[in-house]
Amino acid sequence: MSALLEVTGLVTEFALREGVLRAVNGVSLSLSPGEILGLVGESGSGKSVTGFSILGLIDPPGRIAAGSVRFEGDELVGMPEDRLRRIRGRRIAMVFQDPMMTLNPVLSIGTQMIETVLAHEATSKKTAFERSVEALSRVGIASAEHRLAQYPHQFSGGMRQRVAIAIALLHRPALVIADEPTTALDVTVQGQILHEMQKLVAGSGAALVWITHDLAVVAGLADRVAVMYAGRIVEEGSAAQVIEAPRHPYTRGLIDSVPSERARGRLSQIPGTAPSPLDLPAGCAFRSRCPRADAMCSALPELAGGVRCHHPLC
Amino acid sequence: MLALDNVSKRFTRQLDAVERLARALGARVPEHTVHAVDRVSFSVSEGEVVGLVGESGCGKSTLGRLACGLHAPSEGEVRYRGAPLGGRPLRAIQMVFQDPFASLNPRMRVEEIVGEAPRVHGLVPKQGVPEYVAELLRKVGLDPAWRRRYPHQFSGGQRARIGIARALAVKPEFLVCDEAVAALDVSIRAQVLNLFMDLRDAFRLTYLFISHDLGVVRHISQRVVVMYLGRVVEIAPAAEVFARPNHPYTQALIAEAPRLEHRRRSYVPIRGEIPSPLDPPAGCHFHPRCPHKMARCEREAPLLREISSGHLSSCHLNDG
Numbered sequence: 001m002s003a004l005l006e007v008t009g010l011v012t013e014f015a016l017r018e019g020v021l022r023a024v025n026g027v028s029l030s031l032s033p034g035e036i037l038g039l040v041g042e043s044g045s046g047k048s049v050t051g052f053s054i055l056g057l058i059d060p061p062g063r064i065a066a067g068s069v070r071f072e073g074d075e076l077v078g079m080p081e082d083r084l085r086r087i088r089g090r091r092i093a094m095v096f097q098d099p100m101m102t103l104n105p106v107l108s109i110g111t112q113m114i115e116t117v118l119a120h121e122a123t124s125k126k127t128a129f130e131r132s133v134e135a136l137s138r139v140g141i142a143s144a145e146h147r148l149a150q151y152p153h154q155f156s157g158g159m160r161q162r163v164a165i166a167i168a169l170l171h172r173p174a175l176v177i178a179d180e181p182t183t184a185l186d187v188t189v190q191g192q193i194l195h196e197m198q199k200l201v202a203g204s205g206a207a208l209v210w211i212t213h214d215l216a217v218v219a220g221l222a223d224r225v226a227v228m229y230a231g232r233i234v235e236e237g238s239a240a241q242v243i244e245a246p247r248h249p250y251t252r253g254l255i256d257s258v259p260s261e262r263a264r265g266r267l268s269q270i271p272g273t274a275p276s277p278l279d280l281p282a283g284c285a286f287r288s289r290c291p292r293a294d295a296m297c298s299a300l301p302e303l304a305g306g307v308r309c310h311h312p313l314c
Numbered sequence: 315m316l317a318l319d320n321v322s323k324r325f326t327r328q329l330d331a332v333e334r335l336a337r338a339l340g341a342r343v344p345e346h347t348v349h350a351v352d353r354v355s356f357s358v359s360e361g362e363v364v365g366l367v368g369e370s371g372c373g374k375s376t377l378g379r380l381a382c383g384l385h386a387p388s389e390g391e392v393r394y395r396g397a398p399l400g401g402r403p404l405r406a407i408q409m410v411f412q413d414p415f416a417s418l419n420p421r422m423r424v425e426e427i428v429g430e431a432p433r434v435h436g437l438v439p440k441q442g443v444p445e446y447v448a449e450l451l452r453k454v455g456l457d458p459a460w461r462r463r464y465p466h467q468f469s470g471g472q473r474a475r476i477g478i479a480r481a482l483a484v485k486p487e488f489l490v491c492d493e494a495v496a497a498l499d500v501s502i503r504a505q506v507l508n509l510f511m512d513l514r515d516a517f518r519l520t521y522l523f524i525s526h527d528l529g530v531v532r533h534i535s536q537r538v539v540v541m542y543l544g545r546v547v548e549i550a551p552a553a554e555v556f557a558r559p560n561h562p563y564t565q566a567l568i569a570e571a572p573r574l575e576h577r578r579r580s581y582v583p584i585r586g587e588i589p590s591p592l593d594p595p596a597g598c599h600f601h602p603r604c605p606h607k608m609a610r611c612e613r614e615a616p617l618l619r620e621i622s623s624g625h626l627s628s629c630h631l632n633d634g
Contacts, residue, residue: 042499043470157370158587186369187526189587191570213499216529216572243574257504259533260574266508267533270501273469 003070004207005031005054005175010067012046012053021277023049025231026067028303033174036201036208038218038239040254041228044274047211050228051177054209055092056084072174090120093168097180099160103152109136109163110148116170135166139196158189165196172204179211194221215254219243227251230275230285237306247312250286284310315520316381316407316488317357321390323350323376348591350376352544353390355618358488363514363521365535365552367528367567371591373544375492378524382407382490394488405435408481412493414473418465424451424476425461432483450479453516455509471502478509482517490522495530507534528571532556537624540564543591543599546618550625560627563600598630606631 012024024046031037041047052058054069056076069076072091076084096102104112113132114125121128129148136144139162152160161181168176178197182190198221201208212218218225218239225242227235227250235248246252253270272289275281283300287293292311301310327346329337337343351373358364368374379385380392386401394404411417418427428450429443438446448458454475465473474494481489491510495503507530513519525531531538531552538555540548540563548561559565586603589595595602601611610630618628 042501156587186588187528187567187570188369190572194572214572215500216574219574220572254500255574257501258574259504259507259529266511267504269504269508271505273471273502274499 002032003030004033004035004072005029006068006070007050007054008068008070010050010053010069011065012049012058012062013065014062016061016278019278022065022280023062023231023277024053025280027228027231027233029226029233031175031207031209033207034201034205035224036210036222038222038225039209039211039228040213040215040218040225042213042254042274044230044277045228046231046277047213047228048179051094051179051209051211054177055088055094057094086120089116089173090171091173092175092177093171093173095161095164095168095176095178095181097183099157099164100152102164103160105152108149108151109155113148113163113167113170116167120171131170132166135170136163138169138200139163139166140192141166158185158192161185161193162196165193165200169200169204169206173206175207175209176201177209177211180213181210182217183212183214190217197221215243215258227254230280231277232285232308233303234286234308235306236303241306247307247314248286248309249290249292249311249313252313253289284308315358315360315362315395316522317393318377318381319355319391319393321354321377321380321387321392322352323373323380323385324348324388325350346592349544349594350591351380351387354541354544354546355390356539356546356549358520358522361518361520362537363523363535365531365538366522366524366541367526367531367538368541369526369567369588371543371588372541373591374524374526374541377541378409378490378492378522381522382409382488384409405484406486407488407490408484408486410477410481410489410491410494412496414470414477414497415465417477418473418480420465423462423464424468427465427476428461428479428483431480432485435484437484446483447479450483453482453513454479455505469502471498471505474498474502474506475509478506478513482513485517486519488520488522490524492524493526494523496525496527503530510534528556528568529573540567543588543594545599545615546626546628547600548625548627549618550627554625558625560621560625560632561600561629562604562606562631564627566603598628 007027007029010024010027014021014023027050039047053064058064064077110132114128117128117131132148133144136147141147141162182193210222222239225239226233229250235242235251246255256268259267270289275285283298287297296310301308325348329345333343354377366374380387383399383401383403392399425447429447432438433440433443447461451458451461456472456475495506498506523534535552538550538552539546542563548564559568597613598611598616601607608630616628616630618626621627621632
């Protein structure tokens with residue numbers, strides 16, 4: 001199957017007073033239609049900036065310094081803004097962490113949804129309204145027609161996130177990028193959203209990039225997992241492979257630091273903290289925290305066989 | 315050591331001028347009262363780690379504040395070593411807060427943040443403060459040379475450690491940790507959880523560990539208290555709660571929690587969301603979402619009863 005999304009050598013930089021911050025440093029990804037990719041990393045690993053870069057949502061002082069993002073055969077990097085706008089929201093949609101920030105508090109849900117439909121399609125307001133009703137019911141919101149007249153503050157957190165998902169799926173996009181969409185939600189509500197997402201993606205054949213810090217969420221949802229550290233992908237593979245038999249010492253460390261039935265008593269921990277992205281060490285960025293590091297690690301390892309490490313675990 | 319006896323906490327919003335006027339003219343304007351905590355009883359023994367789990371709005375943070383005397387209960391009594399707290403904070407009970415950004419004064423140096431309370435309480439003489447702070451910083455895994463820095467110069471994990479050092483500075487016996495690791499990255503969270511365990515041994519501390527994260531609670535606590543909409547629905551030893559959850563809410567909570575062991579699972583969620591605590595459902599608070607609902611659940615609130623040794627649950631299903 002040909003790839004739906006092909007990211008190669010993506011570099012996104014932010015020119016700050018303190019220097020150039022390279023948030024994404026040579027990320028390559030590919031995604032087939034219908035596939036779910038979990039993009040996992042801790043804060044500052046560049047996972048969200050990767051998502052924003054795919055959509056061309058990087059504002060100055062940030063810029064995509066190198067690399068290419070090919071989507072359905074078109075190059076998105078350097079594409080004029082008016083053409084990008086036709087893809088964004090229609091072919092690629094995004095769901096953000098905080099639905100209170102993505103929804104306009106002074107417009108009713110209906111106004112916002114109808115606006116979204118009309119932005120990409122020349123159709124009547126009536127059709128747009130019907131489409132919105134249908135979209136809301138699809139994400140499990142009861143009495144959708146009545147709810148469309150309400151404002152974001154009249155919805156609970158979980159409901160708001162459903163609305164955001166409904167808006168994202170209005171145009172049946174080929175690709176959905178979801179940036180920590182369940183992080184702000186309660187466990188039982190998170191379960192519901194994951195359930196809806198799974199159903200919707202399977203039903204529409206859309207591919208999904210699920211950006212999260214939570215390996216456990218990805219374990220149950222994704223086909224493939226890519227782990228990011230300090231702006232680079234350090235490990236990539238099928239969800240089963242990465243979580244059951246991680247090969248990068250960082251992935252191993254991450255998995256071991258999650259409290260679970262297997263780990264009683266002291267948790268194993270990764271020593272130290274992630275290096276500042278303004279001041280990355282040469283070579284492998286993880287080497288100062290890595291139990292396996294040696295002199296070889298001062299040279300940057302290539303991503304080979306799904307892992308970027310000189311001394312992978314087997 | 316700490317006992318809560320039928321503790322309730324209600325928050326009532328004062329009527330504004332228009333509503334008071336409407337009332338004076340004979341209109342029926344109800345006062346808005348939130349039953350944040352509704353007749354909760356449990357106790358924590360010396361040296362124990364009790365985990366308090368629940369979702370947002372269940373009253374777990376309010377309960378934490380009641381436990382360390384930051385709130386006075388509306389009804390019932392909080393007793394510490396037999397003496398009622400009466401809503402006055404005790405030096406022996408300290409709190410560690412969730413947000414390592416909001417809970418540290420950005421204009422104070424670490425030395426002042428950690429050293430202020432012990433100096434005020436007269437635990438250390440003024441000239442001894444720098445040395446005392448340095449010692450505490452070492453204990454929580456920070457470089458004492460950083461004590462002249464401001465909070466913004468630290469990472470999230472380091473700020474969490476500063477918050478812990480501040481709580482430890484007044485030599486407490488009991489720590490209430492309110493989502494103390496929720497804002498931290500996975501690898502940092504493991505470090506801080508380990509720190510909590512080490513400190514417990516070093517200072518013989520007792521914890522009330524409040525968290526929405528079942529994995530964290532399972533890991534750190536010996537006993538678990540599960541709350542839903544202001545009420546305790548289940549209390550049991552940690553291993554027992556996870557092996558044999560009794561209350562349908564606890565069962566759902568455990569089933570919903572994403573786990574590393576699950577692969578491409580299909581999520582089967584429980585219905586609905588947590589109702590507003592302003593207007594909780596009658597009877598058992600959980601009945602609108604419960605898969606085992608009976609007619610009785612809509613009328614009568616179940617009592618928290620012992621179902622096996624040390625395992626309490628409040629569900630009508632246990633009445634056979």
